[in-house]
Amino acid sequence: MMISDLAPHTGLLAGIFWSAATIALYYAARWVHKRRPRWWSSPLALAPILLIVLAVFLHENYHEYIRGTHWLVAMLGPVTVAFALPIFEQRAVIRKHWPVLLTGVLVGDAMAMLSAWGLATLLHLSDAVRLSLLPRSVSTPFAMAVSGDIGGIPDLTAVFVVLTGVFGAMLGEALLAFLPLRSALARGALFGMGAHGAGVAQARRVGDEEGAIASLVMIMAGLSNVLAAPLLALVLR
Amino acid sequence: MHSFNPRKLVVSSRLVMRHSRLLQGGALAGFWLLGEGVARISGLPIPGGIVGLALVLLLLASGRLKAISLRRGADWLLAEMLLFFIPAVLAVLDHREFLGLLGLKLLAVVLTGTLFVMGTTGVAVDLCCRLNVRLARHDDK
Numbered sequence: 001m002m003i004s005d006l007a008p009h010t011g012l013l014a015g016i017f018w019s020a021a022t023i024a025l026y027y028a029a030r031w032v033h034k035r036r037p038r039w040w041s042s043p044l045a046l047a048p049i050l051l052i053v054l055a056v057f058l059h060e061n062y063h064e065y066i067r068g069t070h071w072l073v074a075m076l077g078p079v080t081v082a083f084a085l086p087i088f089e090q091r092a093v094i095r096k097h098w099p100v101l102l103t104g105v106l107v108g109d110a111m112a113m114l115s116a117w118g119l120a121t122l123l124h125l126s127d128a129v130r131l132s133l134l135p136r137s138v139s140t141p142f143a144m145a146v147s148g149d150i151g152g153i154p155d156l157t158a159v160f161v162v163l164t165g166v167f168g169a170m171l172g173e174a175l176l177a178f179l180p181l182r183s184a185l186a187r188g189a190l191f192g193m194g195a196h197g198a199g200v201a202q203a204r205r206v207g208d209e210e211g212a213i214a215s216l217v218m219i220m221a222g223l224s225n226v227l228a229a230p231l232l233a234l235v236l237r
Numbered sequence: 238m239h240s241f242n243p244r245k246l247v248v249s250s251r252l253v254m255r256h257s258r259l260l261q262g263g264a265l266a267g268f269w270l271l272g273e274g275v276a277r278i279s280g281l282p283i284p285g286g287i288v289g290l291a292l293v294l295l296l297l298a299s300g301r302l303k304a305i306s307l308r309r310g311a312d313w314l315l316a317e318m319l320l321f322f323i324p325a326v327l328a329v330l331d332h333r334e335f336l337g338l339l340g341l342k343l344l345a346v347v348l349t350g351t352l353f354v355m356g357t358t359g360v361a362v363d364l365c366c367r368l369n370v371r372l373a374r375h376d377d378k
Contacts, residue, residue: 047323056330062331073321073325077284078314080287080290081290087294088297107357115354125342125343155328158328179356179363181360190358194355195355198322226283
């Protein structure tokens with residue numbers, strides 16, 4: 001008997017096994033991160049790495065894995081709805097500063113598309129990869145919709161989105177130490193625009209106002225991308 | 238002996254709702270499903286979660302829904318948000334070609350691009366804020 005035979009490969013049992021493994025490794029990573037708060041120990045970095053090691057070890061492929069754990073990804077839907085509360089509670093700030101936030105989103109959007117396009121061209125990446133890179137700053141549900149629209153590969157985009165989140169949340173902290181940003185608005189926008197969900201989680205740790213601004217900016221960025229996608233598709237094809 | 242009092246039942250179920258994050262999480266999922274349905278029927282290219290969010294915001298703003306009855310569920314979901322991103326990363330399993338030079342290139346694009354986006358957004362918003370403050374001071378004079 002081989003080691004890879006120890007884990008169930010198909011059906012309900014495999015689904016339960018991989019869901020349990022994902023949740024357990026997430027909590028394990030969070031436990032480690034609490035004791036050793038380094039970038040590599042972030043749950044978004046450590047848990048996937050451990051899972052990939054486990055999957056390679058057990059000869060599991062992505063198709064089987066995601067079939068059992070898709071419900072976890074689907075939970076991003078209710079999470080999106082949950083953002084209604086922090087946004088509602090910060091409505092005074094938002095009513096007062098929406099033009100500033102909108103400016104930030106437009107600047108960030110332009111920069112995201114330009115930098116992804118420019119850097120991908122510079123490094124001679126293929127068209128499909130380049131198109132999949134474009135919507136990576138936006139949160140997963142938006143990004144995957146946009147990627148499909150403009151001719152990218154949604155699955156690939158999801159990977160880039162998560163990478164952006166991991167590194168964005170990490171880089172954001174470092175950037176805040178360098179950039180003299182005085183307003184909570186700017187700090188929140190930086191996280192929400194650059195690192196979507198993971199950035200919002202990080203911004204919530206910086207402060208309540210930063211967290212709410214970050215979630216709002218993330219949603220505005222997603223909406224602007226979804227609205228711009230048909231236009232982009234026209235230009236790119 | 239206790240007599241059956243419908244009003245008491247409504248009050249106590251409201252109390253349960255205010256304390257159970259699981260029920261509240263379920264309610265948020267309900268709004269998401271509703272949003273999903275609306276998005277599909279109307280054919281709008283907007284994720285169902287966003288439609289659900291707009292719906293909850295409307296209900297909160299109109300006072301039909303109290304923030305306290307969703308507070309715990311929302312805090313819970315938002316705190317565990319990172320868990321729901323993890324399965325997507327495993328897509329790398331189907332793209333072994335990323336383990337070499339291509340992977341390094343992609344990492345470089347993601348890292349530098351994200352740095353650019355965060356830097357410009359933060360600075361742009363901060364400049365706008367300072368400008369606003371200065372304009373406001375000017376108005377006061």
